Amino acid sequence: MINVMKKTQILAIIFMALWVICIENAAAGETGESVLGPGDALRIFVYGHPDMTTETKVSETGKITFPLVGEVIVDGLTPSEAERKIANLLESRDILRKPQVMVVAASLQSQMVSVLGNVRNQGRYPIEGKRTLTEILAMAGGVIPEGGELITLIRSDGRKFVKEVIDVLEMVRSGDLSRDIDIRSNDLIYVERAHRFYIYGEVQRAGVYRLERNMTVMQALSVGGGLSLRGTERGLRIQRRDVDGNLKEITAKSGDLIQPDDVIYIKESLF
Numbered sequence: 001m002i003n004v005m006k007k008t009q010i011l012a013i014i015f016m017a018l019w020v021i022c023i024e025n026a027a028a029g030e031t032g033e034s035v036l037g038p039g040d041a042l043r044i045f046v047y048g049h050p051d052m053t054t055e056t057k058v059s060e061t062g063k064i065t066f067p068l069v070g071e072v073i074v075d076g077l078t079p080s081e082a083e084r085k086i087a088n089l090l091e092s093r094d095i096l097r098k099p100q101v102m103v104v105a106a107s108l109q110s111q112m113v114s115v116l117g118n119v120r121n122q123g124r125y126p127i128e129g130k131r132t133l134t135e136i137l138a139m140a141g142g143v144i145p146e147g148g149e150l151i152t153l154i155r156s157d158g159r160k161f162v163k164e165v166i167d168v169l170e171m172v173r174s175g176d177l178s179r180d181i182d183i184r185s186n187d188l189i190y191v192e193r194a195h196r197f198y199i200y201g202e203v204q205r206a207g208v209y210r211l212e213r214n215m216t217v218m219q220a221l222s223v224g225g226g227l228s229l230r231g232t233e234r235g236l237r238i239q240r241r242d243v244d245g246n247l248k249e250i251t252a253k254s255g256d257l258i259q260p261d262d263v264i265y266i267k268e269s270l271f
Contacts (some may be wrong), residue, residue: 034127034185036074036082038062039109042087047100055106068095079103103124113183115140117191118147132180136189148194149213155187169213185208198257199224201266202231211260220253220264232269239263 036042038060046052056064057084062075070087074082087101111127113136120141127136133151137143150168154161171179183189195211197220205227212219217236221227238252240262252264 028117034105034111035076035078036105036108037111037185038075038106040111041050041107042074042079042082043106043110044102045102045104046090046096047102049096049099069093078108111185113185113187113189115189115191117152117189118144118193119191122143127183127185131183133183133189134168134180137191143191146193148192150192152190152192153181153187154190155184155202195260197260197262197264199264199266200266201264202226202228202268203266211258215258217252217256217258217264220258221254221266225257230268231266233266234269235267237265237267239265 028080038058038059039231040058042054042058042064044052044054044056044064045173052067054066056066058064058074061073063071063073066072066086066089069086072082072086072089074085075214077085082103086103087099090096090099090101108126112124112214113127113131114124115136116122119137122140125136125139131139133153137151149167151166151168153164153166155164156162166179167182171177196208197211197215198204198208199220203221204227206224209220209223217238221233233254236252236254237249238256238258239247239249240259241247258264
């Protein structure tokens with residue numbers, strides 16, 4: 001009998017500790033709770049009634065089954081709202097008086113974000129609590145060397161899909177983390193490929209290379225290993241597409257800036 005009482009006291013202490021943690025997290029998180037949806041795994045506690053502790057999963061129809069109450073629709077509710085709903089049902093049906101209910105989301109499978117493009121591990125990732133853009137990128141293994149600094153975010157505003165482009169490099173250089181926005185469920189994050197340029201002709205290493213920001217023609221030549229013994233900077237040409245997509249050829253100087261997908265041609269010296 002004493003052992004049973006001790007176990008009951010221990011359970012009560014554990015439950016109270018969980019309850020305090022839950023309250024503190026709710027206060028710290030302001031209104032940033034994620035909503036529940038199909039596939040979410042929940043643990044539900046009722047203070048003073050360990051026999052009603054339930055582990056359940058939200059069904060495809062957005063419902064859970066709770067002892068003595070039956071089916072409860074929780075789809076679209078936050079854990080706090082689900083707590084109040086279950087407590088009201090328990091009290092309105094004269095099952096318990098002033099019940100204290102706690103809902104803990106063990107796994108939020110309905111809160112997912114898709115990460116595609118030039119990251120180490122493309123896929124869908126769960127959002128549990130607040131997650132920023134850089135945190136989600138870290139979860140995906142980070143940007144691979146072929147990836148660029150521009151991140152495209154596509155999300156729904158309830159009526160249509162909205163596209164936003166975030167310059168991660170500029171965000172880091174400026175220290176302005178206001179662009180490190182919070183990610184929502186069903187957001188799509190796409191990491192663009194890094195811009196490239198092409199160089200051929202009389203250079204040491206003709207080929208395709210990553211275009212760094214504000215790269216000049218001279219810097220591009222350096223990346224290509226410099227001129228060959230027969231190469232000359234005179235009459236240097238760049239093939240570039242205009243705003244309409246038409247290919248044109250322009251004369252370039254060593255200090256000119258390279259643009260994405262430029263093709264640099266180095267002529268052979270006649271002397």
